[in-house]
Amino acid sequence: MLIHAASSYRTIGLVIALIVLTGFAVYVLFNVFATGTKEIGSEVELAPNRKPYFDDEILETRRLEFVQTVGVGTLFIICLALPLYWLGEPGRHEGRDEFTTEIFIERGQEKYTALCSQCHGAGAVGGQAAYTILDENARYVAAVNWTAPALNTVLYRFSIDEVTHILNYGRPQSPMPAWGAPGGGPLTTQQLEEIIEYLKSIQLTPEEITADVQAGLRNEVIARVRADHAEAGTKLNDATAVLNDAAATTADKAAAEKDRAAATQELTDAFDALIDGLGAAVLGNDRDATASLLDTYLVGLAADNLEAYGELLFNNRGGAGGYGCARCHTAGFSWGADELLAANPALEGLVEPEIPGGGGFGPSLRGVEAQFVSAASQEAFISAGCSPNLQYGNNGVCEPSGQMPGFGDESTDLDGGLLTPEQIAAIVQYERGLE
């Protein structure tokens, strides 16, 4: 279609050129070559069948006026049509740009589906990547699933240049491969632009982001209570299985009934310790009631215990980790090192346990107060993120590719940020308390 548009431009140009050339040729024919012919009077003598040309009377009045009118008319058309055509030019450009963007989005979506969705999920909502952990001698240690962050918010935390850098080079020590030629990948600059154009077209709205962050926090709270009462959870599941088993004896069922009641009570109490009625809502699978009770709990937490609220935000798994910090600042967080160790004690010594804020792709945040004298300067840095070679804190220097994302409103061209200033302040409080 683009080629088509370009060729119709060329055709119009050729037609105009042809008309001009033809006119010129006719002029030359009549004026240059015709000068050799005899003058009109003698022509009449030579060829009596020719009718005489207009006499002076007509030539100087009607004929002259007619030619003048045609001249003025042509001038009028030239003066009006050319500027009008010119005025339409930006519109035509815009149309072409829109058209190009549409094509880029379409092609980018095809590439995303073929190359990225198996890890980052359909619609870029986040997903999982199979990854093999090796020891320092490159021997197999374990097969894990590494969480790949949602990309439907990526342009709220990284600039186009930063995303291009990530696509070009991938992420070292992670499943994210290099895609661009500079990093040895298979895609051209234009193909990367197409993918980014697609990502641009599917970025969430600020409202959707707020809801997504909140949903992640709620899940985090539930996961923590369940983890603290893992035994009760297992007991509940086992008892439910026995009760649903048609072959179970009456005695087994009676015992299971008791277990279930005890486990349910323990979990209910644990959730109710956060907020009244939460236990019944969570265990009764009432999602709306659970969400509304947890929102109340989170508002209270943000008011009473900023550090605990900040810890939830730091570890937020919402958007497959896209809103949190731990995926880059806690090694093993993205592939569940602690869970792996709990399930396979034999891996002790081969797999490092997670150290919250202990550093991963990003530096350790333990002792971060030495970098940022004030909480406010740290908040400003987290809000804006890195730009190439930016100097921050006492001796911090960003990588030329600027890999620390910006979480505040001003970090990218898009309206809205991933976190509110209050949320960033809570995270800073948590980070400055890390020991």
Ligand code: HEC
């Ligand atoms: C084999 C799995 C896999 C494939 C395929 C893959 N990615 Fe990734 N990608 C990841 C993982 C895992 C991460 C997170 C790495 C980390 O935790 O540091 C990531 C990170 C990223 C990031 C950085 C996001 C952030 O907020 O830190 C971008 C951007 C990205 N990928 C884009 C893409 C695009 C575009 C494609 C397709 C061309 C793609 N990825 C294909 C696994 C994959």
Ligand code: HEC
């Ligand atoms: C995509 C990975 C990534 C994520 C997610 C991330 N960071 Fe970072 N962070 C980095 C990198 C990399 C640096 C080092 C600076 C650089 O070169 O970009 C850094 C640096 C920092 C520093 C400065 C530390 C120092 O001592 O120099 C702070 C503070 C920080 N990050 C806090 C956060 C917080 C808070 C969050 C979550 C809201 C977060 N980071 C999320 C990658 C990340």
